[in-house]
Amino acid sequence: xxxxxxxxxxxxxxxVALKDFDAGQKAxxxxxxxxxxxEPVPAAHKIALRDIEPGExxxxxxxxxxxxxxRIKKGAWVxxxxxxxxx
Amino acid sequence: MNNPGKxxxxxxxxxxxxxxxxxxxxxxxxxxxxxxxxxxxxxxDAVCIPHGYGCGRGGRDREILFRVFSGIIRHPNIGAVVLxxxxxxxxxxxSLLPLIDTSEKPVTCLNVQEEGGSLKTxxxxxxxxxxxxxxxxxxxxxxxxxxxxxxxxxxxxxxxxSGITANVAMGAVSDWLIDQGASVMFGENTEMIGTAHVLARxxxxxxxxxxxxxxxxxxxxxxxxxxxxxAGLAISPxxxxxxxxxxxEKSMGCIVKGGTRPIVEVVDYGQPPSKKGLILQDGPGYDxxxxxxxxxxxxxxxxxxxxxxxxxxxxxxxxxxxxxxSRTYRAMEDDxxxxxxxxxxxxxxxxxxxxxxxxxxxxxxxELSKPEANRMDVFTMLTVNPSF
Numbered sequence: 001x002x003x004x005x006x007x008x009x010x011x012x013x014x015x016v017a018l019k020d021f022d023a024g025q026k027a028x029x030x031x032x033x034x035x036x037x038x039e040p041v042p043a044a045h046k047i048a049l050r051d052i053e054p055g056e057x058x059x060x061x062x063x064x065x066x067x068x069x070x071r072i073k074k075g076a077w078v079x080x081x082x083x084x085x086x087x
Numbered sequence: 088m089n090n091p092g093k094x095x096x097x098x099x100x101x102x103x104x105x106x107x108x109x110x111x112x113x114x115x116x117x118x119x120x121x122x123x124x125x126x127x128x129x130x131x132d133a134v135c136i137p138h139g140y141g142c143g144r145g146g147r148d149r150e151i152l153f154r155v156f157s158g159i160i161r162h163p164n165i166g167a168v169v170l171x172x173x174x175x176x177x178x179x180x181x182s183l184l185p186l187i188d189t190s191e192k193p194v195t196c197l198n199v200q201e202e203g204g205s206l207k208t209x210x211x212x213x214x215x216x217x218x219x220x221x222x223x224x225x226x227x228x229x230x231x232x233x234x235x236x237x238x239x240x241x242x243x244x245x246x247x248x249s250g251i252t253a254n255v256a257m258g259a260v261s262d263w264l265i266d267q268g269a270s271v272m273f274g275e276n277t278e279m280i281g282t283a284h285v286l287a288r289x290x291x292x293x294x295x296x297x298x299x300x301x302x303x304x305x306x307x308x309x310x311x312x313x314x315x316x317x318a319g320l321a322i323s324p325x326x327x328x329x330x331x332x333x334x335x336e337k338s339m340g341c342i343v344k345g346g347t348r349p350i351v352e353v354v355d356y357g358q359p360p361s362k363k364g365l366i367l368q369d370g371p372g373y374d375x376x377x378x379x380x381x382x383x384x385x386x387x388x389x390x391x392x393x394x395x396x397x398x399x400x401x402x403x404x405x406x407x408x409x410x411x412x413s414r415t416y417r418a419m420e421d422d423x424x425x426x427x428x429x430x431x432x433x434x435x436x437x438x439x440x441x442x443x444x445x446x447x448x449x450x451x452x453x454e455l456s457k458p459e460a461n462r463m464d465v466f467t468m469l470t471v472n473p474s475f
Contacts, residue, residue: 046330
């Protein structure tokens with residue numbers, strides 16, 4: 001099956017959507033267990049790969065790109081509404 | 088890729104290898120560009136560089152001018168040189184020659200003020216260029232090692248996909264190159280803002296880490312001073328629409344093109360590295376200026392990732408263009424070597440990486456990249472002060 005998300009670094013807790021997702025669609029890359037996408041996510045945006053607690057680091061490229069401001073469920077859209085970038 | 092493939096280049100007197108064997112015809116000041124343009128018409132096989140520099144600047148601009156000119160003239164892709172000067176300019180041939188070891192390659196010097204004017208100079212330059220072409224045309228490629236390669240990576244005209252397709256693939260290619268023993272350089276200090284701590288952590292030692300921190304601080308201060316407090320520190324609504332949620336995320340999308348290996352050295356704009364490995368250049372984000380810095384540092388091959396679609400190349404040095412998305416690739420297929428947008432269509436990263444490496448090896452060995460075939464030559468350089 002074609003990859004529908006991109007996990008840039010193995011440390012990442014978010015993946016990049018390779019297409020526009022609707023709620024309920026399955027997302028996967030390589031031989032990973034597919035995850036259910038909980039809400040619409042546009043292509044190039046981020047999807048949580050696991051449950052993320054408030055205040056936890058958001059990891060993409062293997063590096064911290066922000067902190068979570070809410071409880072983010074696996075399969076949820078991660079963006080400015082639940083990620084605080086600092087600076 | 089298990090078999091890295093063999094690479095071949097032109098061995099030069101200073102021990103470096105060229106991926107090309109060109110005759111360079113270069114102005115030492117903009118006043119004589121017309122002469123260079125006449126030569127370009129008569130000798131299309133020569134690499135002709137007219138440009139806007141050579142006089143009327145001082146201080147750091149003078150340093151950069153001499154470093155860049157001598158770096159381009161000495162570049163291993165250049166087998167012979169015709170320098171066309173005026174005579175009274177700042178970077179006149181007499182001042183340049185001590186920086187060039189003329190035993191390395193034949194250099195013909197002509198000054199318009201001494202050769203009887205522009206037309207007579209052009210005639211002499213044409214003859215010299217043709218003689219040089221004939222003299223170097225018999226040179227043969229020899230096996231070279233990856234440690235003889237300095238590959239640079241530029242990103243320009245970026246879009247929301249650059250940081251998740253083309254630059255990610257380039258990061259994997261960069262790691263592969265370092266692991267083969269090659270050196271890789273990337274720059275664009277303004278695009279490192281917000282990631283100094285990440286880059287510094289990857290420095291080979293604390294001195295390099297300190298240089299990285301200072302370089303990014305200077306870039307940030309200058310950006311604030313000239314473009315305003317928020318410039319470069321905020322992300323635009325367009326970035327947000329593209330899925331970027333923070334400045335750190337945006338900058339990571341830029342620096343990911345350099346891969347993950349330790350950073351061994353920070354070099355000034357156009358300065359040749361003294362170490363092997365991953366190198367940072369303290370240079371600007373403006374693509375043509377940045378490419379000139381890489382070239383003057385001795386890069387024999389450059390990658391250029393682009394989202395919106397820049398066709399720019401560099402005189403005499405192959406530039407491989409990678410589009411970040413399929414729409415741009417299809418819209419500018421004449422200019423694009425690689426479609427990294429295929430990642431968005433589900434192509435596995437390792438397959439794309441292997442294809443880029445394969446294409447790179449072919450281009451090193453002589454296959455023309457798109458900007459090279461199209462002669463999309465651009466030559467500009469960093470200046471930091473006004474002209475006088």
